[in-house]
Amino acid sequence: MEVDLLNAGSVPISPDTVLSFEFLLDKELLLKHLQKPNPDPTPLDLITKFHDVITTTLRNRMEPETIESTTVNGSNEVKINHPAKNIAMKILSLKVAAFLNWNLAQIRALPFKTQIDLLQDLMYFTNEERTVFEITNLEQVDLKATSPEFLFALVLFHRWALNTSMHRVTSNWQQRYGINEMSLRDENIICCPENIQKTISFLHESLQWEQMPKLLSFDCFQMPTETNDSIEFNWSKATLISRDEFCTQICYDLGTSFFYQEDYKAAKELFHKCQEYLNLVTQQNVFASFDKNSLQVYIKACDPSVDVHKKSLLEQLNNSIVNQFVGITHVLQQDNLQKEIPLTHRINLELDIQGALSSGVFTVARDLLYKVKALNYVRCILEKKFLNEFSLAVAKNIDAFIWGIQVNWKLQSNEDKKIIKDYLFHLIIKHASTVPDLMERIKSNATLGNIFEMSELQYVIKTEESSNIPENLFASDTGLFETSKKRKPKMELRLLVRQLISSYNWKEIKDILLKIGMMNMGTSVWEMNPHWEVPIPIHSVLKSLPRGFLGELSYVLLAKSKEQLLTKNWNLALELLIVLDKELKNANFNVAKFCKMVNWEILLIQILQLLEEWPKSTVDKAALANACEVCLQSNESVIPRTEIVETCAICLLNLGRWEFLIAYEKRWTSFEIMSAVALACHEMVKNKCNKKFSKDLWDIGKSIFRLVGISSSIEVLYSLKAAHLSVN
Known part of the structure; x- marks a missing residue:
């Protein structure tokens, strides 16, 4: 169902279009629409x-909006004087x-001004005094004499204010709300420390309330009718929130706020309280809407020693x-059984321990x-x-290596035992001179003696006898062995x-780059192959990345x-490129700009593949x-390079x-001819080829004759003729 909120009759509309006033006439229509699996809109x-309708109405009317409150038989009513349409919306x-x-989470996805208006409307309609509250300076109210529905509105507002101020520190703030959405007044709401402190104090005090708020439902808000323009709110349809569920959500909101303020001690206490209240909740409504897994992650982040x-x-x-x-x-012994930790983390651990030993910061x-290296070597054997x-x-390394094998031997799977056994047998046969007395050390070990x-064993003995070297050769001082x-x-x-x-296997490429980096010889991948090229804009971004594995991997894959x-x-x-995109998304620093450029390169390849395989792609x-x-249509700080822009335009044309293409703003010079060709194709299809050749395209063709000469111009006209035939 399509919802059109324009004035009826202003433009031609389809039979399925629903006008805004139909929601007022049919009380069931809105609920039917919202209950659809995928409602559109x-x-x-x-x-x-x-809210757009409200804004348009106020812009077109000269009279101010007025509302009167009346009490009839103890029932609160709102009398609409003018305009009734806005109140209904x-x-x-x-x-x-x-x-x-x-x-x-969903309310914050609305335009910022709409969020404020929605919260103001909620506080207005739930307040018995029917007074408009100023969001920037919310006055203190007597909570003891406040109705449960108005308490809910106040709690929702303060939760929203805390949530909004917390998310302001994120990098996508301006991207979410836009520069024009954020006025100085809006900034004061979020940034003013006094208002934020008021909100935190209010939510802390709410944990001690005796009276709990009511969760307002869909049926609480009743629409005016043709015969009765007053509104009677049915608060009996609201659901009372249990104390445990209420405190669970408030503790979670406060805990996340303190967490982002880096006050981890206060956050830890609140998250533990949240967990305690959550365990007491017997019948959960929808007020506590946070993710339970996120709570556990926050608890672990605040106190790493808990449930290690x-x-x-x-x-x-x-x-x-x-x-x-x-x-x-x-931990490493367990990982040799479960193989969860990536090998790169384990190799970096060796460097961390070496750095700690050399710096003398602490003693180990x-x-x-030796043990860490041996356990890592065993893991490398298992991973090959x-x-x-x-x-x-x-x-010392041999002793540590045998210890690293025998410490988990009884717990290893049969497959892992076979891999280790084959490797040991290979060492004994092929590298007996490099690894002396390995067989004797294994046989003397209580755990590995019978593997x-x-x-x-007989094969090993025969091999040693057949390769027996005279002792006088060992006495020679030639230094050949060294x-x-x-x-x-x-x-x-x-x-x-x-x-x-x-190599073109991305796994092999990563392994080779790791090996080159561990050699620490100062070699740069930028100089390894003079035939490797990347686009100039990407080249500039790569140079600006912190020097390390990610930048080198990005360059090689590109x-x-x-x-x-x-x-x-x-x-x-x-x-x-898809592998590179996944690596960038897992990066520890901000590479959003680079990710966008890589996605455009992926798009370029897909377009070229489509055009090359046309029409069977x-x-x-x-x-x-x-x-x-x-x-x-990208309007961000980074824009696609010219080749991608032109290729996208050609793809859309085909x-x-x-x-x-006709309506697109011609920011690039090449778009003038693209737009002209698109217009010509559109007119051919629309007029079934009865119209003469497009004047705009003909004018461009004539200018090409003047600029590039007859021979090149003929080639252009042949291409235009081909476009004409393809449309036909």
């Missing part, structure tokens, strides 16, 4: 449209808000790092670093990814760079995606056209979105 759109808005159960063993292994790892690595080996056990440096030629079968063990970092780096250039794009390998080019044409329109 949505409840929030309805509230906005109702206000009540319709309140009914929709009541249908949403006064959910603040109930946390994920990654949370336990971070908690141990904060507490000077207490219990770190236990001498063998802690050797990312850490752990030389088994050192005796090899008799046939395997030379064979000497590392060649530059050669290893060149090999890794070669692998990086040739460059490799460009290579695949040039070879028309669409799927791989898209896959690399499998790309969703409707979704692609919508994405092109959104891209061209997909028949001519009305958009």
Whole structure:
């Protein structure tokens, strides 16, 4: 159902269109619309449209709006003198808000002025004195003599004020409300410390109330009729909120506010109270609307020591790092069984411990670093990814390695046991000289002594006998054995760079970049391949990112995606950019601008694939056209580069979105001819090719003759003729 709030008869309307006054005539119509699975327009759109009607009415009338309050037989009534339409629209808005159960998350999605008007209307209609409250300076009221419905309005307002002031610190504040929405008066509501302190005090006091507010329902607000223009509110339809549920929601609101103020001690107390009240709630209504999982996350964030063993292994790892690595080996042992912590976090842990030891900030056990490296090496064996440096030629490392295996051996799965056993057997056979006495150490271990079968032991003995070397060769002072063990970092780096250039598997690329970074040789990916190129705007953004793994990974994936794009390998080019987009969304710092640019590069690949495979492309044409329109309408601080803009316009031209191109503001010079071609196509279809060739397009064609000469102009006209034939 489409809702049109324009004046009836002003424009042609469809038979399914519902005018605003129909909601007043049919009392059931609004509820029927809201109860649809996917109502169109949505409840929030309805509230906005109702308030737009009020604004339009006040703008077109010279007389001020007046309302009188009367009392008839003890029943509060509102007498509408002028204009009645505005009062009806206000009540319709309140009914929709009541249908949403006064959910603040949804109310805050409304335009800012609409939020204020809605709350003012609620306080006006629920107040027995029928006085208009000034939002910027809400006066103190006698709470003991206040009705439960007016208490609810006051609580909702103060919760809204606290919630709004808290979210003002977020980065998308101006994006949500816009520059024009925020007046100085609005700023005073949110920013004034006195008003915020009043709100916090009010909500704290509400936890001690004896009288609880009532949750106002949809049926509380009754519409005026043709015979009776007065409004009688039926507060008996409201639901009394239980004390436990009320205190649960208020404690959660106050706790989140103190949390964002970084007063974690106060936030911790309130969140614990919230949990206590929540456990006492027997029958929950809809007043307490927060996410229970979010409450647990807040509790853990305020007090990391609470329920440590109930946390994920990654949370336990971070908690141990904060507490000077207490219990770190236990966490790593558990992770070798469950494999939850990413390997990069575990490798970074080694660097953290090394830094702590070298700085002398605090003292750890001498063998802690050996144990951590050994446990990480075992995890690398299980994952078959050797990312850490752990030389088994050192005796201490061998002891730590065997300890790292045997500490979890009885708990390991059969599959993991086989992987470790095969690796040990490989070491004994192939690297006996590099890892001396490994077999003897394993056989002497109480836990690992029987992991090899008799046939395997006999094979090892035969191998040792066949490779027996005369002792006089060991006595030679040639230094050949030492030379064979000497590392060649530059050669290893060149090999890794070669692998990086040739690989197009994003997982391999990440692993190679990690290995290069751990070598710490100051090599930059920007200099590895002179054929790698990225667009200039993205190049500038990449240079501004903090130096590290994310910037290097972004550059490599973008460059490799460009290579695949040039070879028309669409799927791989898209896959690399989609992986990059996911990595950016998980970044620890703000890369929203960069994410937007990467999404535009993904859009460019999809358009080029569509045009190349036309007309048999499998790309969703409707979704692609919508994405092109959104891209061209971008009014943010970052705008798409010229190639993407022109490609989007060509895509829309081919997909028949001519009305958009005709009406689009010509911010780019190339859009003049695009708009002219779109207009010509539109006129051909509209007039069934009976109209002469478009004058605008002909004028542009003539100017091309003057600028580029006859031969080039003929090519342009042939392309225009092809466009004409495609329309036909």
